[in-house]
Amino acid sequence: MKKCHVLFLVFFCLGFIVAGSALAQNQAPVADAGPDQTVPSNVVVYLDGSGSTDDTTLTNDLTYYWTWDYYCSPKEPCRALPVLLPSNTVQSPTFTTNTGTFSVPLLLVVTDADGVSSVADSCLITITGPNANPRAVAGPDQSIRTGDIAYLDGFKSSDDNTDTLDLIFEWTLGKKPVGSTAYFSSSDPGKIKLHTDLDGTYAVSLVVEDEYGLKSRPDSVFISTAGINMAPTAVPIPDNALIEVGAQGIINGLSSTDPEGDKISYSWELTPTAGSAAVLDNPVWPVVSFIADIPGEYTVTLTASDFLGAGDPVSTTVTAVSAEDLAQIVILDAGVSLTELSAGAVTTGGNQNALMNSLTQAAAAIEDGDVQKAITKLTAAIERTDGCILRGEPDGNGHGRDWVTNCEAQYELYDLLNTALEAITP
Ligand SMILES: [Ca+2]
Ligand SMILES: [Ca+2]
Ligand SMILES: [Ca+2]
Ligand SMILES: [Ca+2]
Numbered sequence: 447m448k449k450c451h452v453l454f455l456v457f458f459c460l461g462f463i464v465a466g467s468a469l470a471q472n473q474a475p476v477a478d479a480g481p482d483q484t485v486p487s488n489v490v491v492y493l494d495g496s497g498s499t500d501d502t503t504l505t506n507d508l509t510y511y512w513t514w515d516y517y518c519s520p521k522e523p524c525r526a527l528p529v530l531l532p533s534n535t536v537q538s539p540t541f542t543t544n545t546g547t548f549s550v551p552l553l554l555v556v557t558d559a560d561g562v563s564s565v566a567d568s569c570l571i572t573i574t575g576p577n578a579n580p581r582a583v584a585g586p587d588q589s590i591r592t593g594d595i596a597y598l599d600g601f602k603s604s605d606d607n608t609d610t611l612d613l614i615f616e617w618t619l620g621k622k623p624v625g626s627t628a629y630f631s632s633s634d635p636g637k638i639k640l641h642t643d644l645d646g647t648y649a650v651s652l653v654v655e656d657e658y659g660l661k662s663r664p665d666s667v668f669i670s671t672a673g674i675n676m677a678p679t680a681v682p683i684p685d686n687a688l689i690e691v692g693a694q695g696i697i698n699g700l701s702s703t704d705p706e707g708d709k710i711s712y713s714w715e716l717t718p719t720a721g722s723a724a725v726l727d728n729p730v731w732p733v734v735s736f737i738a739d740i741p742g743e744y745t746v747t748l749t750a751s752d753f754l755g756a757g758d759p760v761s762t763t764v765t766a767v768s769a770e771d772l773a774q775i776v777i778l779d780a781g782v783s784l785t786e787l788s789a790g791a792v793t794t795g796g797n798q799n800a801l802m803n804s805l806t807q808a809a810a811a812i813e814d815g816d817v818q819k820a821i822t823k824l825t826a827a828i829e830r831t832d833g834c835i836l837r838g839e840p841d842g843n844g845h846g847r848d849w850v851t852n853c854e855a856q857y858e859l860y861d862l863l864n865t866a867l868e869a870i871t872p
Contacts, residue, residue, distance in 0.1 A: 480494035496538060498510075514553075525548070583604075584651065590669060595642070628648060676704075680759065714748055769870060825867070
């Protein structure tokens with residue numbers, strides 16, 4: 447009796463195990479209706495049931511059944527829901543959204559080859575209404591130097607349902623200067639570079655497209671390069687110079703300017719006086735020099751260029767004369783300046799005349815070849831106009847009192863008279 451119970455239990459338990467094994471061999475599939483989707487009206491929606499799985503039947507061999515989870519009632523008016531294409535029994539059907547705004551779940555049930563069905567999975571389809579066109583914003587008009595790059599940014603463009611970063615950007619170069627080969631470059635479709643080459647106006651338009659293929663109106667941006675970048679102005683200094691034969695003529699171009707602050711390059715040309723063998727030491731430096739080997743006029747021409755090209759050439763002359771001529775010319779210049787001084791710039795009219803006499807006598811001594819006398823007269827004259835430069839103010843009463851009492855006037859006369867003195871001093 448006891449043995450019989452045991453046997454019965456064994457068979458009873460075995461029966462459960464066999465039955466359990468049979469059930470475990472085919473489990474129900476699992477449906478996956480794909481993600482929820484929010485879409486505008488009149489667009490094609492793509493459903494995706496390919497995430498469904500089963501233990502015994504391959505995903506592609508499952509039977510699919512999609513239905514809208516929607517029932518009309520006295521409370522809920524009946525709607526015409528979109529028809530799934532090509533049918534509601536394929537893995538991934540499509541449908542075109544109708545007008546109106548609503549949210550309706552879409553259910554997917556899959557069935558395996560043995561006829562075992564899944565629990566329904568749902569995705570929520572929300573139709574937001576008409577799809578608005580995106581708006582293209584190509585950015586403000588620009589003025590740049592010819593040859594520079596215009597940076598264009600379309601990321602101010604927007605749309606009702608497509609993120610700006612997901613818009614499709616189409617840039618078009620329309621109008622451009624005749625003969626231009628300007629071109630776009632870009633590493634990011636929303637931001638492009640226009641490489642300009644000629645003076646003029648470039649018209650660029652932007653069209654953006656949302657993820658449902660709806661395009662914006664074109665937005666235009668104008669890039670102007672006409673006359674924006676001016677050539678540099680060449681300024682050779684000194685304006686006109688007088689030097690002694692055999693001396694170095696030095697011309698400085700560093701005062702040249704460019705309106706946009708562009709880097710300036712220098713190009714110099716020397717036209718020496720007839721018979722001279724003078725050459726410029728380095729005609730592309732900002733400062734040049736040459737030796738004035740014979741008396742005469744030397745013309746030095748500076749052309750200043752920026753990265754776009756040359757400005758107008760500007761010339762200056764350097765006149766080379768003998769030491770005696772140089773001394774006489776500058777003494778003459780000093781004499782002219784002295785006679786022009788107002789009463790307030792000298793001690794007395796008598797002193798002004800006395801100083802003038804010294805200059806006249808110095809010039810005459812040079813003419814006569816009496817260098818020592820010329821030096822004496824010049825030295826005496828210089829003593830009457832040297833306080834400001836040597837001591838900071840005109841010398842007052844006493845030996846060497848200054849007859850010229852205006853510092854500006856002193857500087858000019860002192861400089862001229864010393865040039866004369868240096869020229870004739872052996
Ligand atoms: Ca199964
Ligand atoms: Ca849109
Ligand atoms: Ca410039
Ligand atoms: Ca003095």
